Amino acid sequence: MGIWIVNGRTAEGEKIAVLAENGVIVDIVRGDAADAVTTDGREVVDAGGRLLTAGLIDMHVHFREPGFEYKEDIETGSRSAAKGGFTTVACMPNTRPVLDKAETVAKVVARGESVGLTRVLPYGCISIGELGRELADYEALRDAGAIGFTDDGVGVQSAGMMKEAMRRAAALGMPIIAHCEDDTLLPGGAAFSVGEFVKKHGLPGIPNESEAIHVGRDILLAEATGVHYHVCHVSTEQSARLIRLGKQVGVNVTAEVCPHHLLLSDEDIPNATDANWKMNPPLRSPRDVEAMIAAVEDGTIDIFVTDHAPHSEEEKARGVERAPFGIVGLETAFPLLYTKFVATGRWTLPFVLERLTSRPAQLFGLPTGKLEIGAPADLTIIDLEEERKVDPATFASKGKNTPFAGWHLKGWPKLTMLGGDIVWSELAEKGSDEFVS
Ligand SMILES: [Zn+2]
Numbered sequence: 001m002g003i004w005i006v007n008g009r010t011a012e013g014e015k016i017a018v019l020a021e022n023g024v025i026v027d028i029v030r031g032d033a034a035d036a037v038t039t040d041g042r043e044v045v046d047a048g049g050r051l052l053t054a055g056l057i058d059m060h061v062h063f064r065e066p067g068f069e070y071k072e073d074i075e076t077g078s079r080s081a082a083k084g085g086f087t088t089v090a091c092m093p094n095t096r097p098v099l100d101k102a103e104t105v106a107k108v109v110a111r112g113e114s115v116g117l118t119r120v121l122p123y124g125c126i127s128i129g130e131l132g133r134e135l136a137d138y139e140a141l142r143d144a145g146a147i148g149f150t151d152d153g154v155g156v157q158s159a160g161m162m163k164e165a166m167r168r169a170a171a172l173g174m175p176i177i178a179h180c181e182d183d184t185l186l187p188g189g190a191a192f193s194v195g196e197f198v199k200k201h202g203l204p205g206i207p208n209e210s211e212a213i214h215v216g217r218d219i220l221l222a223e224a225t226g227v228h229y230h231v232c233h234v235s236t237e238q239s240a241r242l243i244r245l246g247k248q249v250g251v252n253v254t255a256e257v258c259p260h261h262l263l264l265s266d267e268d269i270p271n272a273t274d275a276n277w278k279m280n281p282p283l284r285s286p287r288d289v290e291a292m293i294a295a296v297e298d299g300t301i302d303i304f305v306t307d308h309a310p311h312s313e314e315e316k317a318r319g320v321e322r323a324p325f326g327i328v329g330l331e332t333a334f335p336l337l338y339t340k341f342v343a344t345g346r347w348t349l350p351f352v353l354e355r356l357t358s359r360p361a362q363l364f365g366l367p368t369g370k371l372e373i374g375a376p377a378d379l380t381i382i383d384l385e386e387e388r389k390v391d392p393a394t395f396a397s398k399g400k401n402t403p404f405a406g407w408h409l410k411g412w413p414k415l416t417m418l419g420g421d422i423v424w425s426e427l428a429e430k431g432s433d434e435f436v437s
Helices: 031-036 074-083 102-115 138-144 159-171 196-201 209-225 237-248 259-263 286-297 333-342 349-354 358-364
Strands: 003-009 015-021 024-030 043-046 051-054 056-061 086-091 119-122 176-178 229-231 253-257 379-389 408-418 421-425
Touching: 003 031, 003 379, 015 031, 024 031, 051 349, 056 074, 056 333, 056 358, 074 086, 074 102, 074 119, 074 408, 074 421, 086 358, 086 379, 086 408, 102 119, 102 138, 159 176, 159 209, 176 209, 209 229, 209 237, 237 253, 237 286, 253 286, 259 286, 259 333, 333 349, 333 379, 333 408
Parallel strands: 003 043, 056 086, 086 119, 176 229, 229 253
Antiparallel strands: 003 015, 003 051, 015 024, 051 379, 379 408, 408 421
16 A cells, blocks of 8 residues: 655655555655665555645635536546645635535535545535624534635625624634625626726726725625634735735734735736636736735735636626626646746745645645645645646636636646545556656
């Protein structure tokens, strides 16, 4: 029993060999000794000198099951995660029905386990129906497997309700994860951010303060309640400023950012009709993009997430006003971050990987995200040299909605191991005993 992954390289460039057995990492050999491990007739995977990392973690995805399986289901979402190198994903509860009851949460947990391609950790709703009127039963949701509470997709409009949600979550030692958006500041039909793009096309725009006002409000409420408050998909300079201040005064606030908000501004949107550029929060100004990068660099923003939001082609073809918000992200996240931030020399590989593995695990109390003896054997092999064009037709996700189609990226995942089992592989030979000594 057991699988040796040999001939790997750590993010720091060190040689590494790892033995997975009974679901956990039982041996790690580093340096030149890694070339000479005794594999004792076990199955051997040759990483071919490629990067070997703890499996990636994405704390913000939409798998659409139950209710919107035509967009994505837990099986296709899990396949997409595995192909993107992710071994743990946290699912947003805005399904149909929403995950505001123990039974629905338990079903998602069970379905994720039976698919078995990635760890599917659902969030429960903050409010019943995500309607912002009545709080869900957090204890029941937690007991069913929810790892935190969020009404992602909509903001909690009432400050009083948010404060009570935080008070109850804090009492259970659970986080509140917030989609920050004040509806009273949103003009009807707005698809893009306020800025040059909407000005040029004469469209209504989504203002930065519709996000930041909730961030500021919630940081004050988190200070009052002591809850772990986690801000979803930060996109504005003002939000980053408020989170930075919150951290400075000791509020337990953490934050995430998506690759598209680090890489695209509204100036990149090619036209006012392609809904693959419509996401929520919207692409902001170049100044906001620079602020997001700076906020990652100074620790204001803690982790990277994809906000993987698959929609059908028919839905995205309805024109920007009627098309739903969102883009897919699991299969392009690592290559985007690697190509645009590591290969360019702006960030180091360990810096990027930490925000995709150990940091999210720490923030949310997960046992995964680390290359350590005794940790779950969730591992990913990535080819940092391989260059490929983004082709949505090849996505394992049902969603093909991405603004990155045609981009040439490096750093493609080649093999994903979940709990000691190879769940996805593009390596030519697994089980080759070429390196068995
Ligand atoms: Zn989302």
